[in-house]
Amino acid sequence: MDNIAGHKSGLTWAVHLSVLFLVLLWIFPTVGLFVSSFRTSDQISSTGWWKALFPTEQNSVYRAPSASDQIEQGGVFVIEGNVFEGSATGDIAHWGVSSREIDAYAPGETADLGEDGRLTLNADGSFRLENTEAFTGSRGQRIFVTATTPPEFTLANYEFMLFDPRNSEGMTKAFFSTLTVTIPSTIIPILIAAFAAYALAWMEFPGRALLIACVVGLLVVPLQLALIPLLKFHNNIGIGKGYLGVWFAHTGFGLPLAIYLLRNYMAGLPRDIIENAKVDGATDFQIFVKIILPLSFPALASFAIFQFLWTWNDLLVAMVFLIDSSGETTVMTRQIVEMLGTRGGDWEILATAAFISMAVPILVFFAMQRYLVRGLLAGSVK
Amino acid sequence: MTLKLMAGVASLALIAGTAGAQELKFAPGEGPFSWDSYEAWAAEAPDLSGQTVTVAGPWLTPEDGFFRDVLAYFEAATGAKAVYTGSDSFEQQIVIDAEAGSPPNIAVFPQPGLAAVLAAKGQLTPLGDDMKQWVTDNYAAGQSWVDLGTYPDASGAPEFYGYFYNVNLKSLVWYSPDNFDDAGYDVPETMEDLKALTEQIAADGETPWCIGLGSGAATGWPATDWVEDMMLRTQPPEVYDQWVSNEMPFNDERVIEAIEEYGWFARNDSFVSGGSGAVASTDFRDSPKGLFSSPPQCYMHRQASFATAFFPEGVEPGVDADFFYLPGFAEKDLGNPVLGGGTVLAITDPTPGAEALMEFLTLPIASEVFMNQSGFLAPHKGVNLDAYRDDILRKQGEILLNATTFRFDGSDLMPAAIGAGTFWTGMVDYTGGKDAKAVADDIQRSWDALK
Numbered sequence: 001m002d003n004i005a006g007h008k009s010g011l012t013w014a015v016h017l018s019v020l021f022l023v024l025l026w027i028f029p030t031v032g033l034f035v036s037s038f039r040t041s042d043q044i045s046s047t048g049w050w051k052a053l054f055p056t057e058q059n060s061v062y063r064a065p066s067a068s069d070q071i072e073q074g075g076v077f078v079i080e081g082n083v084f085e086g087s088a089t090g091d092i093a094h095w096g097v098s099s100r101e102i103d104a105y106a107p108g109e110t111a112d113l114g115e116d117g118r119l120t121l122n123a124d125g126s127f128r129l130e131n132t133e134a135f136t137g138s139r140g141q142r143i144f145v146t147a148t149t150p151p152e153f154t155l156a157n158y159e160f161m162l163f164d165p166r167n168s169e170g171m172t173k174a175f176f177s178t179l180t181v182t183i184p185s186t187i188i189p190i191l192i193a194a195f196a197a198y199a200l201a202w203m204e205f206p207g208r209a210l211l212i213a214c215v216v217g218l219l220v221v222p223l224q225l226a227l228i229p230l231l232k233f234h235n236n237i238g239i240g241k242g243y244l245g246v247w248f249a250h251t252g253f254g255l256p257l258a259i260y261l262l263r264n265y266m267a268g269l270p271r272d273i274i275e276n277a278k279v280d281g282a283t284d285f286q287i288f289v290k291i292i293l294p295l296s297f298p299a300l301a302s303f304a305i306f307q308f309l310w311t312w313n314d315l316l317v318a319m320v321f322l323i324d325s326s327g328e329t330t331v332m333t334r335q336i337v338e339m340l341g342t343r344g345g346d347w348e349i350l351a352t353a354a355f356i357s358m359a360v361p362i363l364v365f366f367a368m369q370r371y372l373v374r375g376l377l378a379g380s381v382k
Numbered sequence: 383m384t385l386k387l388m389a390g391v392a393s394l395a396l397i398a399g400t401a402g403a404q405e406l407k408f409a410p411g412e413g414p415f416s417w418d419s420y421e422a423w424a425a426e427a428p429d430l431s432g433q434t435v436t437v438a439g440p441w442l443t444p445e446d447g448f449f450r451d452v453l454a455y456f457e458a459a460t461g462a463k464a465v466y467t468g469s470d471s472f473e474q475q476i477v478i479d480a481e482a483g484s485p486p487n488i489a490v491f492p493q494p495g496l497a498a499v500l501a502a503k504g505q506l507t508p509l510g511d512d513m514k515q516w517v518t519d520n521y522a523a524g525q526s527w528v529d530l531g532t533y534p535d536a537s538g539a540p541e542f543y544g545y546f547y548n549v550n551l552k553s554l555v556w557y558s559p560d561n562f563d564d565a566g567y568d569v570p571e572t573m574e575d576l577k578a579l580t581e582q583i584a585a586d587g588e589t590p591w592c593i594g595l596g597s598g599a600a601t602g603w604p605a606t607d608w609v610e611d612m613m614l615r616t617q618p619p620e621v622y623d624q625w626v627s628n629e630m631p632f633n634d635e636r637v638i639e640a641i642e643e644y645g646w647f648a649r650n651d652s653f654v655s656g657g658s659g660a661v662a663s664t665d666f667r668d669s670p671k672g673l674f675s676s677p678p679q680c681y682m683h684r685q686a687s688f689a690t691a692f693f694p695e696g697v698e699p700g701v702d703a704d705f706f707y708l709p710g711f712a713e714k715d716l717g718n719p720v721l722g723g724g725t726v727l728a729i730t731d732p733t734p735g736a737e738a739l740m741e742f743l744t745l746p747i748a749s750e751v752f753m754n755q756s757g758f759l760a761p762h763k764g765v766n767l768d769a770y771r772d773d774i775l776r777k778q779g780e781i782l783l784n785a786t787t788f789r790f791d792g793s794d795l796m797p798a799a800i801g802a803g804t805f806w807t808g809m810v811d812y813t814g815g816k817d818a819k820a821v822a823d824d825i826q827r828s829w830d831a832l833k
Contacts, residue, residue: 040695041695042694042695045668045671045694046671046675059675059676059677060676061674061676063701063702098564099558099560099561099564099565099676099677099678100564100565100677102676102677138701139560139701142560144676144677145676146676166447227478228478228481228482231478231479231482231484232481232482232483234482235482235483235484240484241484319469319471319475320475320478323467323469324436324467324484324486325436325437325438325465325467325479325485325486325487326434326436326465326467327436327465327466327467334469337442337469337470338442338443338446338468338469338470339442339443340442340443340470341442341443341444341691
């Protein structure tokens with residue numbers, strides 16, 4: 001018996017460890033994205049996010065003020081400044097004045113620049129460039145610094161997205177517009193699908209099995225196939241592009257899955273209850289409202305989460321059926337894409353945007369997640 | 383004269399006041415802008431109060447804001463409302479909208495090839511002979527621009543559909559003048575010099591080039607630009623045209639020669655930052671950053687005029703960065719052909735407002751307001767060069783205006799399956815070590831399959 005018990009606990013450990021491993025693996029990119037959202041685009045392109053948490057040795061180039069900033073002190077022309085001006089401080093390991101020798105000098109040493117004078121850089125980053133003749137030229141002397149800088153994080157990305165006057169108005173508008181798209185697009189298909197699922201599960205009529213097969217078949221039809229014909233149809237019947245059109249589109253694209261999921265769940269409800277109700281003289285509508293609906297709440301909730309997440313994250317359907325060239329309608333995803341810039345190189349905005357747009361779905365998910373698991377398991381596995 | 387100007391400004395202010403349009407970025411009469419022609423146009427402009435003109439295009443932040451600044455002047459002059467919406471998937475969206483019957487009034491096409499596809503389906507409206515004549519007369523190398531805006535209509539007859547607005551210049555080599563000074567290198571005047579310089583930098587133990595082909599789903603396009611540049615430097619422009627139209631097969635030895643010229647730079651481990659294996663995986667947006675790192679990862683980077691957008695924060699074009707024009711072979715005597723790209727404006731849903739806006743956008747002011755804020759180059763000979771944002775852009779604008787031959791980015795003119803498909807992937811394969819002949823054969827085969 002001991003052996004078996006020991007064996008069992010070993011297996012439990014293995015399960016726990018592999019679950020932990022999978023969770024870490026799953027969460028890893030999200031953590032990276034989260035850290036990146038607090039970094040500037042230069043930081044993102046120069047070092048990986050996993051280095052952001054520790055002090056790093058960085059090579060940077062500083063350009064001293066140009067000749068126009070020189071002052072004359074007792075016959076010597078001087079330009080002074082600090083290489084850390086405007087940024088965090090650090091420990092200078094060494095420095096140089098040429099791109100070929102960036103570590104030629106230690107802090108406190110003086111570099112002889114020949115005709116261009118002498119340059120002294122101290123450990124605190126302050127420097128003094130002096131010459132017996134006046135400095136000329138519009139380009140300041142370059143100073144190459146190798147310094148260990150502490151980790152640095154910024155809230156600027158979030159500020160830019162949420163509070164910058166150029167964006168905040170658009171983001172607020174997009175937020176409410178997305179809600180306007182999402183909420184009806186979640187409720188309408190559930191309403192229709194619940195009725196349909198009840199009929200397909202519990203009402204006897206000829207061709208029912210065929211109808212179910214058709215619904216399952218529709219699951220595999222890619223929605224891209226329907227974009228142009230459906231938009232043409234909307235234009236012809238006068239809906240055009242707008243909220244009504246996008247609600248219809250989301251409803252249509254969501255229905256097959258909704259009906260399939262709900263029918264499976266409802267078909268699994270105990271037959272006795274429904275037959276009892278029938279014997280007691282309940283109509284189909286009464287059975288549906290009083291018995292089926294309350295019992296299928298987990299399935300309804302789990303589909304609601306699915307549909308909500310999909311419509312919230314959707315860009316394609318919104319682009320085709322909602323966003324016209326009047327510029328009046330927009331959604332979050334689209335607003336974010338627009339912020340990425342014409343050539344899409346702004347990774348820091350991408351990371352920040354991902355977290356901002358994630359906030360609402362995460363709230364919805366945690367509010368309803370206990371139904372999600374129950375609904376899925378009850379619907380599929382028996 | 384002053385009185386007239388004042389009166390013009392006053393009347394403009396009045397119009398602006400009544401229309402309640404958005405604020406004008408630059409006050410009329412001030413700055414390096416061509417106000418006279420604008421005021422003359424505004425005085426004649428039709429009253430379009432209550433109308434809305436919609437424009438859709440590929441520009442996003444920050445360019446969309448600059449274009450809206452341009453539209454504000456149109457609104458002030460006509461009283462119409464002009465709305466621009468940008469999209470990163472404009473190429474797909476315009477096709478869906480035009481097909482379904484809900485297009486914007488004016489579309490800004492990033493590729494002439496796409497405009498030609500819509501024209502062939504009868505979804506564009508021809509601009510007419512006046513506009514065609516205007517482009518011929520007012521654009522540098524005007525005929526080249528007219529040809530690029532002329533496509534067969536639904537019945538196959540060629541019509542003039544669009545003119546170019548917001549052009550960029552390819553074939554620029556970016557470098558850091560300070561790094562060149564430190565190392566004692568000179569800007570090369572000929573392709574032979576450039577190759578000698580490349581070898582010298584490599585011999586000095588440094589890396590001459592930063593090349594990055596990565597661009598998500600479009601990975602490979604920077605290499606197609608290289609090959610196009612090499613094509614124009616090894617063969618006359620006529621051969622280039624035959625290549626782009628596939629009159630000359632892709633696996634012709636002249637094309638293979640151009641591909642191998644590119645390979646001379648990109649396939650030598652000591653010539654490119656990270657070695658030739660890193661070329662295809664480096665993002666094109668990240669690769670120019672190597673010029674300015676400490677110590678420099680490379681000394682030269684070939685990229686179009688928009689490269690400045692990807693320079694690290696704090697790098698000032700003109701001070702920390704400069705460019706030279708990718709030179710031609712001294713021995714070939716092909717002149718200095720200009721390779722570029724750009725966006726073409728066409729009417730997708732004709733209304734009086736759309737026509738008025740198309741007319742407005744030909745005014746110098748429509749280019750000047752944009753180019754004052756962004757890396758916008760105008761082939762329009764009437765614009766005031768002082769309006770360019772900085773000296774670097776002004777120099778590029780001059781290259782464009784002095785061009786005798788202008789050739790458009792060939793991959794944008796080829797059918798999408800080639801120019802945005804097998805040419806891209808083929809170049810990635812070639813950079814990765816595949817034989818140039820085999821790559822060219824593959825691309826030609828995919829082209830044959832389209833016919």
